[in-house]
Amino acid sequence: MLLKIALPNKGRLSEEVRELFNDAGLEVRGRGERALTASLGGEFEAIFVRAQDIPEFVADGAAHAGVTGWDLVSEAGRELEHLMDLEFGKCRLVVAAREESGITHSNDVRDGMRVASCFPRLTQDYFARRGQSITVVPVSGAAEIAPHLGIADIVVDLTSTGSTLKMNGLREVATVLESSARLVSSKTNVPEARKRLDELKLALGSVLAARGKRYLMANVPRDSLAGVREVLPGLNGPTVVDVLDGGTFVAVHAVVAAKTIYRTVNALKALGCEGILVTRIERLVA
Numbered sequence: 165m166l167l168k169i170a171l172p173n174k175g176r177l178s179e180e181v182r183e184l185f186n187d188a189g190l191e192v193r194g195r196g197e198r199a200l201t202a203s204l205g206g207e208f209e210a211i212f213v214r215a216q217d218i219p220e221f222v223a224d225g226a227a228h229a230g231v232t233g234w235d236l237v238s239e240a241g242r243e244l245e246h247l248m249d250l251e252f253g254k255c256r257l258v259v260a261a262r263e264e265s266g267i268t269h270s271n272d273v274r275d276g277m278r279v280a281s282c283f284p285r286l287t288q289d290y291f292a293r294r295g296q297s298i299t300v301v302p303v304s305g306a307a308e309i310a311p312h313l314g315i316a317d318i319v320v321d322l323t324s325t326g327s328t329l330k331m332n333g334l335r336e337v338a339t340v341l342e343s344s345a346r347l348v349s350s351k352t353n354v355p356e357a358r359k360r361l362d363e364l365k366l367a368l369g370s371v372l373a374a375r376g377k378r379y380l381m382a383n384v385p386r387d388s389l390a391g392v393r394e395v396l397p398g399l400n401g402p403t404v405v406d407v408l409d410g411g412t413f414v415a416v417h418a419v420v421a422a423k424t425i426y427r428t429v430n431a432l433k434a435l436g437c438e439g440i441l442v443t444r445i446e447r448l449v450a
């Protein structure tokens with residue numbers, strides 16, 4: 165059974181999605197720049213569509229699963245199964261107003277104000293939940309310009325670094341939704357498809373787990389082993405291997421958090437370790 169996975173054809177998420185699938189051993193094969201489908205390592209078939217259309221395609225059964233932004237999944241409001249947070253494409257959907265508007269909080273938004281957004285549903289829901297009655301001005305992009313054109317008072321738009329808002333003289337006043345890329349599937353998938361999707365989750369998850377980790381090897385003086393054990397917790401404690409010379413050193417292998425590697429290497433050095441080697445891990449199945 166060939167599972168169809170809908171992936172973004174271009175834009176913010178497409179490169180990172182491809183990288184993730186490649187790293188998981190599901191290489192996007194036979195894809196020309198404008199191809200609409202491609203084989204993914206022979207196991208799955210990728211269909212390339214706009215990120216925005218992916219929730220609909222998956223919900224309608226045109227694809228078994230898909231990768232797209234949580235913002236788009238939420239806006240679509242379709243019944244989908246959330247399989248996995250892929251931890252990239254991180255951004256927030258925010259309410260923003262012109263610096264000089266005097267609006268610094270959602271409470272300052274007055275009834276009847278016009279809100280430009282590419283996310284009309286989420287915008288409407290957000291203000292409705294707060295008991296505020298606004299009018300959504302739906303746009304398909306560049307919402308940030310709307311207040312300057314006089315077609316809206318405020319905007320609800322995506323931001324990550326904040327530079328687009330700043331460049332447009334807008335101030336963020338509230339967060340509507342936090343988003344990142346997600347793997348979603350249709351709720352109606354048959355058991356065989358579910359099994360394949362579990363395998364896909366395992367493959368993608370093992371890459372994500374490995375990204376934050378490094379494999380560390382070091383020659384450790386036998387006398388320092390106790391100290392090293394404290395520095396290197398590893399997955400199940402470090403692996404200790406005898407070195408052929410049978411002498412004063414043993415080899416220690418461990419998986420360590422990438423962000424602590426600087427500190428770890430210094431600590432090992434201080435314990436008299438030698439030949440310290442740090443490498444990336446491709447996949448980590450715990």
Ligand SMILES: Nc1ncnc2c1ncn2[C@@H]1O[C@H](COP(=O)(O)OP(=O)(O)OP(=O)(O)O)[C@@H](O)[C@H]1O
Pocket residue numbers: 174175176177214215216232233234235236253254255305322323324325343344345
């Ligand atoms: N600044 C950002 N930083 C991180 N992720 C973002 C950012 N902007 C958008 N995203 C994520 O990427 C998704 C796709 O955005 P993208 O800009 O590629 O497509 P689009 O603008 O919706 O569509 P199109 O370019 O086809 O009109 C968004 O729905 C969101 O999840």
Ligand SMILES: O=P(O)(O)OC[C@H]1O[C@H](OP(=O)(O)OP(=O)(O)O)[C@H](O)[C@@H]1O
Pocket residue numbers: 176305306321322323324325326327328329
């Ligand atoms: O906070 P920042 O880092 O500035 O990012 C925010 C911008 O990124 C997205 O647009 P994108 O660049 O994807 O262009 P688009 O409008 O063509 O989708 C979003 O719609 C904002 O305009």
Ligand SMILES: [Mg+2]
Pocket residue numbers: 176
């Ligand atoms: Mg965009």
